Amino acid sequence: MSAANQVYAVVVSHCSDAERLVLQFERLLTQVHTVVWVDNASGEALRQLQSRWPRERVHPLWLDENQGIGAAQNRGIEWALARGASHVLLMDDDSLPAPDMVVRLLEVLHAQPLAAAVGACHTDSRRGVARSPFTTVRSGRLHWLGCTDAQQVWQVDHVIASGCLIPASVLQAVGWMREDFFIDWVDIEWCLRARGHGYRIFGACGALLEHSLGDKVVQVLGQEIAQHAPWRHYYQARNFVLMLGACPIDLPTKIHMVLRQLKRFLVFSTLVPGRGQYCKMWLRGWFDACRGRSGPLLPPGSR
Numbered sequence: 001m002s003a004a005n006q007v008y009a010v011v012v013s014h015c016s017d018a019e020r021l022v023l024q025f026e027r028l029l030t031q032v033h034t035v036v037w038v039d040n041a042s043g044e045a046l047r048q049l050q051s052r053w054p055r056e057r058v059h060p061l062w063l064d065e066n067q068g069i070g071a072a073q074n075r076g077i078e079w080a081l082a083r084g085a086s087h088v089l090l091m092d093d094d095s096l097p098a099p100d101m102v103v104r105l106l107e108v109l110h111a112q113p114l115a116a117a118v119g120a121c122h123t124d125s126r127r128g129v130a131r132s133p134f135t136t137v138r139s140g141r142l143h144w145l146g147c148t149d150a151q152q153v154w155q156v157d158h159v160i161a162s163g164c165l166i167p168a169s170v171l172q173a174v175g176w177m178r179e180d181f182f183i184d185w186v187d188i189e190w191c192l193r194a195r196g197h198g199y200r201i202f203g204a205c206g207a208l209l210e211h212s213l214g215d216k217v218v219q220v221l222g223q224e225i226a227q228h229a230p231w232r233h234y235y236q237a238r239n240f241v242l243m244l245g246a247c248p249i250d251l252p253t254k255i256h257m258v259l260r261q262l263k264r265f266l267v268f269s270t271l272v273p274g275r276g277q278y279c280k281m282w283l284r285g286w287f288d289a290c291r292g293r294s295g296p297l298l299p300p301g302s303r
Helices: 018-029 044-052 069-082 101-111 168-174 186-196 230-246 251-270 275-290
Strands: 007-013 034-040 058-063 087-092 115-123 135-138 141-144 153-156 164-167 200-210 216-220 223-227
Touching: 007 018, 007 069, 018 034, 018 044, 018 087, 034 044, 034 069, 044 058, 058 069, 069 087, 069 168, 069 186, 087 101, 087 168, 101 115, 101 164, 101 200, 115 168, 115 186, 135 153, 135 251, 141 251, 164 168, 168 186, 186 200, 186 230, 230 251, 230 275, 251 275
Parallel strands: 007 034, 007 087, 034 058, 115 200
Antiparallel strands: 087 164, 115 164, 135 141, 153 200, 216 223
C-alpha cells in the first residue's frame, strides 16, 4: 500500500464472537496498514487474542465501560489520524470483507473528488432474497439501486458504517461521529452531515462485505425484515427524532423517512413477537427525544 493510501481499519467489538473476529482481522491485514481494535468493555476473554498479532499491525484500545459505537469509533479514528492515516475504514465486529474490498473502495474515492465516503455492498446469508443495500429517496419515494454489475457505483443518501471508507481530510472537515447517540443512526447522521457540507456518498457494487443486519431475519406479511432486540428500538426511535432536528434534510425526504419509521413502529408493535416491549421502547425513545435526552439508555425512573 502506497504512502498516499495509508488505510487504517477501526474495528469496534463488544462481547464478540472470537473466531469470527480473528477471521476478520486476518482478512483486513492483507488490505490495510493497521487494524485499530477498539473494545467496548468485553472483558478478558477477547483480550487474550491480542497476542496473535504484532501491535503495529493490530493495535488494541481497551475501554473500561461500554461507551457506545460512536465513542468507540471516535477513539479509533483519533488514534489512526494521529499516526498519519490517509483513510479510515469503519468495521463492525462481525463483518467479513472480500479480499479486494478495500482496493475497490479506494478506486471509487479516487474517481470521485467530492466523495465523503464510499460504502461496500453488504450481503446477508440469512436472507432468502438478495437485494442491493443501496438506496436513495427521490421526490419523496424510496428507490432501490441494483447491483447486477460489479462495476456499478451509485450515488446514495447514506451507507452503513461497516465497510465504509472515509478520507482523513473529510473527517477533519465534517467532524467525528455523534457519541451521544450511543448506537443506531450514528452512520446515517454522519452521512447527512457530510452531504450538508457539500460532499457526496457513494456505494460500490464490486466491494463485497459479508454482514448481518439485526439479530435475526424474520418474515412479516411475506417480507423479510431484520429483527433487533426491543432495547435497540429505543435508540432507533430516539435518535431518529434527534437527527431530524439536527441535520439538513429536504422536506420530501423528511416526510418519507417519518412515514417509514411510523410503518416500522406499527409492524413491530402489532405483528412481531414481543410487540408490547417494542411498543414500549419506541414510545420511550420518542418521549426522551422530545425532552432532548441522549446518551445510553437509563433504567426506568433514573435521571
